[in-house]
Amino acid sequence: MTQPLQRTGECHSCGECCKTVNMTVVRDITIQQHGSLKELELYLSYRGIRVVGSDEKRNQLYYSIDVPCSELTEDNRCRVHDSPNKPLICHRYPSSKEDVEDIPECGYDFQPANRQ
DSSP: OOOOEEEEEOOOOOOGGGSOEEEEEEHHHHHHHHSSHHHHHHHHHTTTEEEEEEETTTTEEEEEEOOOOTTBOTTSOBTTTTSTTSOHHHHHOOOSHHHHTTOTTOOEEEEEOOOO
């Protein structure tokens, strides 16, 4: 059994998580609509969308689009970081080790949760 992981660390204001929009879609229906994963990837590429992952067990595909957040400043600071206008998903991000494994500047890490 896999031990649950707990997020540790803090934001280093690298801004990398704020430069893309990431989405999760239903894998089997989406591939069925397009005929194959290859055709889906081609279709999405014309719109600047990348398929960045797939989880067959969870029946999910993961997309990424290079659209920076309008609240990200030139020095990678969030204008709404300490305000009530900060979206819930921003508070929760990153939620998994996979979210930060390609961002070496990120100050967050995931360690085995302390069981008491």
